[in-house]
Each structure stands twice: as C-alpha cells, then as structure tokens.
Amino acid sequence: MGKESFQIGITGEIIAVEYLTQKGLSVIDRNFHSQQGEIDIIAKDGDIIVFVEVKYYSFRSYGSPLGSVRKSKRQSIIHAAQTFLYKKNLRQINCRFDVISIYRDSGGKTNIDYIKDAFYVN
Amino acid sequence: MLIKLKSSALNGLDGSIVEVEVDSYKGLPGQSIVGLPDTSVRESRDRVKFAIINSGFDFPPGYFTINLAPGDIRKEGPLYDLPIAVGILSSSEQIKSDLFDETVLLGELSLNGDVRPIAGVLPICISAKKSGIKKIIVSKENADEAALVSGLDIFAVNSLKETIDLLNGNSTLAPHKIDLLKFFNTSPDFDFDFSEVKGQQHAKRAIEIAAAGGHNILMIGPPGSGKTMLAKRIPSIMPPLTIDEALEVTKLYSVTGLLNEKNSLITKRPFRTPHHTTSNIGIIGGGRIPRPGEVSLAHHGILFLDEFPEFERDVLEVMRQPLEDGKVTISRAMATITFPAEFMLVATMNPCPCGNFMDKVNPCVCPPYKIQKYWSKLSRPLLDRIDLHIEVPRLKKDDLFTLPNGDNSKIIRDRVQKARKVQELRFKNTNIHSNSRMLPKMMREYCRLETEAEEILKSAIYHLKLSGRSYDRVLKVARTIADLDDSEIIKAGHIAEAAQYRSLDAKGADLSV
16 A cells, blocks of 8 residues: 555544544544454444444545445455454444445535445345 | 244245244344245345335344244245334334234335235235134235135235334224125126127037036137137136135235236136247246146136147147146145146137138148148147037128127026036035036936937947047036036937037047048
C-alpha cells in the first residue's frame, strides 16, 4: 500500500469514528488484524458489538459501498471478528456487521452512507 | 428462546404437519435452515429478513437456527416464509401467542411483508384437520380454497403485520367462510353448443354414449369434417361434478398451482387439450418431485388429444396404464407418488397424412407406405383401450345448408345425466363412477345379455377379430347404450350398436398392414 492511499484510509476512518461516536456508539478497537483479515473499527452499540468496515472514496464512485465489500472481503472480516471474540474471551454476546461509506462529491462536501447489519455469516 | 410452530409439507396429494423450530444464540449474526430444505426454502431467509424489517419490526440480532421437523421429509417451496418470520419474531418476544400448538401457518412473503399465495393449500388443510389442527393462517388468495375444508378456522391475512396482530390478539379478523353450495348452484354455462354442428348424427350419438358411460372415443375423418368442433362441445353434455369429485380434482389443481383466487374450486369437468408436442412426462406427470401430468389434470374430465397420431409413439404408449387403471404411479429417487387419472380420452385423427383417404371428393395423395407409417403409431393395445371408434365423414356441400341442427346440448345432457343416475345407483358404495370403469366381477353381474344378443356378440368376436380386452369394452359400451335406453338387460340392438363402434379392430388392422 502506497503512503498516499494509506493516508486517505486514515482520513476515512477518522471521519467514520467521529460519525459513529455521534450516533452513540463507543469505539473499542481500531484496525484489528487476524491472520486472514482485518476490521477497521470495532465499537459497542449498547449490548451489541459492532464490526465496521470503512469504505472511503475521495471522489464519487459508482455503486453502493456494499458492492465493494465482496464475498472474500466479507469472509476475511468474519474471520477477524471470530478471532477478536475469541481473543477477548467474549461469548454469548450479540454482534453485527456494519459498513460505512464516505465520499467527497464534486463540491468537496463529505457524504456518509451508513449501512447497519450489512451482512451476516453464511 | 425456543419457539415451535406448525406448518406443512406436501407429498404428492397428501400433506403432513411440519414443525418449525426456531432458536437463536448470541454471537455473530446469521441464519441456518436445517431439516432437508430445498433451494426455495433456503432462499426464504433473505425474504424473511426484509419482510420483517419492512413491516416495521426489528430483525433481532444473533445467530438463528431454524429446524424443519421431521428431518427426513424433503421440504420444498416458499410456504415456510411465514412460519419462519413469525418464529424469529416470537423468539425475540415481539410476538406473544399461545395459539402456536393448534395453528398451521402457510405463506410466502414478499420483501415488503405481504403474504403471497402458495400451491397445495387444499390437501394441506385436509390433512391438517385430520391431525387435529384448529386454525389455519393463509394468504387472502388462498382463503377460499382453504375454507373448502369444513371444521377449520381459516384466517386470511394480507401481510406479516396482520398475522402478528392476529397472533398477539390485537385483531378483530373473523374466520373466513364460504358457501360450498354456492359454487354448484350456478347454472352451467358453455361457449359451445351441439346444435351448432350440422349433421354428423352418427358421431353425435357415439359421443353421447361416450359421455354417458365415460368411454374413450376416437374420431377419424378428413380435415374440416367437424371432429374438433364436436370434441370441443363434449364438456357441454357432461354431467356436472359432484362435490366429492370437485374436491378430488381441486386437490390435483392445487398441488400443481393452477388455482387462483377467482377459481378456488374446480366445478366444471376438466377439459385438457395438450398439444401433440407434449412429452411423455408432461402427459403422465413427473419431475424431481413428481407433479401431476395431463392425464391427472383431466381426472373426472376429458383429455382431448387432437391429431392423435402426431403425438410421439412413447407418449401414446405411456397412456396405456392410466387408461386401464385410472391412476398413475410415478417413482423418482425423491418420492413415489400415485395420482388419480380417471379421464375420458377423446382423440381425433385423419385417416392418412394428407387427410383425404377414402374421401369421395378429394383424392388421397399419400403413398401406401406413408399411410401404413401413420397408422403404425397407434398400437393395437392402445386402440383396444379406446371403446368407440367412429368415422366422421366430410359433409356434402349441400348438407351444410339442408341438414337439421339436431338436439342442443341441454337435451343431450339430460339424457346423459339420466344414464349416469342409473350407473350411480348401480355402483353406489364403490369408488366406481361409470360403466367404463367396471371391474370384471361387476361385468358378470350387470352385463346380462339376451340370447339373441349373445349370438350377435359371438359373431362380432369372430368377424371383427376382437381381443379379450375389446370384448370387455364392447360389453361395457353395450351396458351404457342399454342405460340410455333405460333397459335392465342388454338387448341385441345394444350389442349390435356397441360392436359397430369397434370397426377399427378389423379395418384398422387392415390399414396398418
């Protein structure tokens, strides 16, 4: 990953964290890595643990943000989530997968699409 | 929380209760459906999710396991959407109901939460009643069909929301009722009438006999002589279905998914006209999980095969067994199912490929081998099973203007019905409805002949080279003719008329060799 796109990714995550906090979620971890995947943001929404995938575009792109979270990506997120729950010894707790997409339109305005419960296991 | 609800599975024409168990644990979100579901059942989880959300409820978090018990019956079709959705909402305590034990839920869900109709509601309701179910929740479109079964409370719902209100006790929805007799009290209304056919008295008489006794009939004639016209008018002289027959036929249409809201009970005798390109599976029924074919959809009605020899030979031969037994048993890896198939076969054909063989006006242009090939499609065993063979000659050009119209359908139907009444009395307490289905021991009892009639029959056997089976058929047809004549004993005239309808036994053999 080039330094520039890494920077862009960081910017996106900062905006996302801000947005989620505003929504009343409390962020508990960021950029959690397992062997086969990674999760951008892990937060708590009440009793529920939320795994958030952040999609950041600095220009308007086509299609829904979910469209770019393909099956292999979902699998890696799910794998990372399982690792997270195991490592933190969290059992009997409800979880959710969300996707948040952030893009700048031609006017430079930042738009945020937040998709709750975006996908599930199997 | 573990929730148990009831739904149903179809196996041929019988339903059986399926228990839908829903439970969840806290963890990564997901769903799995177990209990031998097929693809359409597996797909239900996506429909269910959106139906719940779009009905204004929360899709609860957690991992859901849905078990369809018993686990050794294959479940197919989208009918489990509604019980699964209700189960998921109940396990997250958004529905609280104590009706689950005595209620069967059936219905497909659309993404916006509407309940859609499913196939096979009638047989499911019949078997649900037998297993002690009190209430059925179905879509509005299926409600009439479900209400045909008396002694059940049928609740017709439009949407998942209405179902939930009903189960939560927040609804004033009354059980759906229909008046079964209303379906039968309407006077029969047909598009065609026999008085529209000029001349052809001989053919009309044969058709009347066929209708009166449920006999199979084959009409042979040049193009344009009125074969198809005659055949299309046969429904107008058939006696109306009894309630029991109507329910039997409706069951078959229900599992095939051919019923709709306006037409939830079949009250007219079926008239099936499959095209001659239909495959043998299409005729007999089949599929991975067997479905009724044309012979079963024509149960208690008419199977009309226009251009008989144009059908594939295989297709014609597969009909031999149902023609004899009145039912078909279809075996597949998944299931073995028996469908009833008591139909009256009406077939038409030309005497040769060009159609003009033996016609006095237009000469036939077919070389003999083509005529032979044409006829060889019809095997002797098949022709044996057709009780009446009649020739429908071309009318002379003046006949179209001068010949009388003959009796209209109503008059003929009254005669047919009278003959059917006699048969009904004869076969009461058996599951036989017409002379054509008589068993051998019944024939000995009911087909008593005059001495003179016996002589005629003997000479007919000799001259027409009748096989054992066609001998039986002659007797049955003679019995029907006697019934039309209101005669207890079969007289010489009856046998003579019946025997002349076997003309093809002698001539057909000559034509084909």
